[in-house]
């Protein structure tokens with residue numbers, strides 16, 4: 001830690017390319033009522049933070065990004081009793097961000113204790129955003145039923161690698177992934193998919209009860225065509241950066257299809273207790289070995305490199321940033 005009141009954080013001083021990210025000294029945040037502060041060990045690196053940095057999401061500058069962390073409880077605010085200082089935790093910091101720092105504050109509802117679990121802090125930092133999202137998207141939004149078929153895009157990526165496995169844990173039948181590049185097929189297959197196809201062959205994939213799209217653009221339209229009657233398309237990202245695709249409401253009416261949206265930040269703000277329960281479910285699944293995460297670690301000072309790699313679309317699994325790694 002830098003001094004008694006200051007800490008090191010990576011900030012977004014202005015919107016722009018990855019090079020705008022800066023290592024700064026900023027004030028250590030204090031927890032308010034119902035909140036905890038966490039001494040951060042690792043911070044997950046996510047597409048969401050790239051969007052903050054580009055200014056796609058309007059945030060007040062300078063801004064400390066970082067929607068998920070692992071670490072140890074540092075202090076608790078009024079009304080928080082069970083999360084005592086020193087306990088190892090994973091946490092969503094997605095409502096106010098701030099995880100690319102030595103200390104972050106978040107709601108006690110959005111914390112998963114790790115004591116007694118067989119889970120490294122590096123892996124634990126990779127779970128709060130993507131693994132929690134995977135369970136919520138399939139269970140709460142798509143309302144998946146046992147035996148139903150699922151199609152997931154970008155299946156080798158951070159959230160894609162969790163969706164296939166979560167579908168399995170929730171009792172799905174056929175689980176198919178798509179990838180943008182032949183080279184990712186093998187990686188995606190290791191994340192529990194029955195089949196993995198290159199996305200330009202989507203038309204041959206058959207019909208699905210649930211399709212999860214975080215790629216957007218032409219993939220979104222093609223995903224709607226892959227829905228079986230009573231099928232549900234969940235829209236949860238636009239990694240391709242394509243222009244928005246309109247949903248043809250009359251087509252939904254005539255074909256018995258549903259399109260839903262999911263955003264973990266808005267969900268966590270509106271339903272923090274439910275988001276926390278989903279986080280703890282993901283943490284337990286990972287600790288038991290039924291949810292596998294492929295993690296690569298970079299030091300926090302190389303956050304810009306992590307962003308460039310995420311933007312290149314070539315990464316598989318998850319990048320985490322070591323802040324005060326044990």
Ligand SMILES: NC(=O)c1ccc[n+]([C@@H]2O[C@H](COP(=O)([O-])OP(=O)(O)OC[C@H]3O[C@@H](n4cnc5c(N)ncnc54)[C@H](OP(=O)(O)O)[C@@H]3O)[C@@H](O)[C@H]2O)c1
Nearest residue numbers: 047154157158159179180214236237238239240263264313
């Ligand atoms: N709604 C939510 O709450 C929520 C939660 C988590 C993630 N997400 C979204 O899900 C998406 C993936 O997130 P992630 O953390 O899994 O990221 P990631 O691991 O970096 O995966 C992104 C993947 O998108 C595909 N992609 C297609 N076009 C791309 C382009 N032009 N640039 C970069 N990637 C491109 C690539 O896979 P292929 O090579 O297979 O095409 C890439 O690996 C993002 O849009 C993110 O915002 C949303």
